[in-house]
Amino acid sequence: MGKSTGPSSDHLRGLALTTAGVLVLTPDALLLRLLSADPWTIVFWRGLLMAVTLAAGIQAFGEGGLRSTARSIGGAGLLIAILWAGNAVLFVVAITHTSIANTLIIIAAVPMIAAILSHLFLREPVGARTWAAIAATLFGVAIVVWNGLGHGTLGGDLAALAAAGFAAATFVVLRRSRAVNMVPATALSGVIAALSVAGVATPFSIGIEDALVLGLMGLVVLPVSFGLITLGPRYLPAPEVSLLLLLETVLGPVLVWLVLGEAVSTATLVGGAVVIVALAIHAILLLRGIR
Secondary structure, three states, X not given: OOEOOOOOHHHHHHHHHHHHHHHHHOOHHHHHHHOOOOHHHHHHHHHHHHHHHHHHHHHHHOOOHHHHHHHXXXXXXXXXXXXXXXXXXXXXXXXXXXXXXXXXXXXXXXXXXXXXXXXXXXXXXXXXXXXXXXXXXXXXXXXXXXXXXXXOOHHHHHHHHHHHHHHHHHHHHHHHOOOOOOHHHHHHHHHHHHHHXXXXXXXXXXXXXXXXXXXXXXXHHHHHHHHHHHHHHXXXXXXXXXXXXXXXXXXXXXXXXXXXXXXXXXXXXXXXXXXXXXXXXXXHHHHXXXX
């Protein structure tokens, strides 16, 4: 491994934006478990509320307002919106068909997929540090998925893996279009997700408790977190942005265990430990300037 001069100011900005976004996103899995509505209704309200909140924020604080900012995203922005929407739908399906711990640890495959796609389509070099972390997280994911084969959660596990693929592709396109603010594309993804399930969702069947939880998710957690995460690839390579998502892998199941007491299997704990160690070593090497 070679030495470098350490992370640049842009690199640190990307780290700060993405880390803040992931920390805000951490309660999302817990909030999903608190809902009694069907998955399609959840997807509908999550997407619609996130879209409205982001659009209002862009109109209020974006340069030129919503219309001008939205026009700048182009075809790449539309692709990002479709990919984000696919991820949103699959994530909810995964959460409702397997454990939260399994879902979040399988999402840890995002860095590996993002690194491969970045190398193939963007020709961005991926350092040995990142490849080693990716290999370790893949091993942790394999442990969890293999355990799911014997516990009736394979469908949910596969949905989580597909969600990881959509997220990785999103980060790569965001990185490719880093000169453009793609937050409007994230807002559009909420509209696409809502429309994709509108035919099977029952939006007006939710109770007061579900409405409060969905309001917290759609008006605060999702727009703030995904808005910040969308900005991350403007300053960081896609594999490194996605590695930071592993913070949710660590913190999400802990919150669910503390609040709801949802059991975590030994295989999930082992797989999670592998992911935690890999992420910690990757962060230490980054700060020391080792590629």
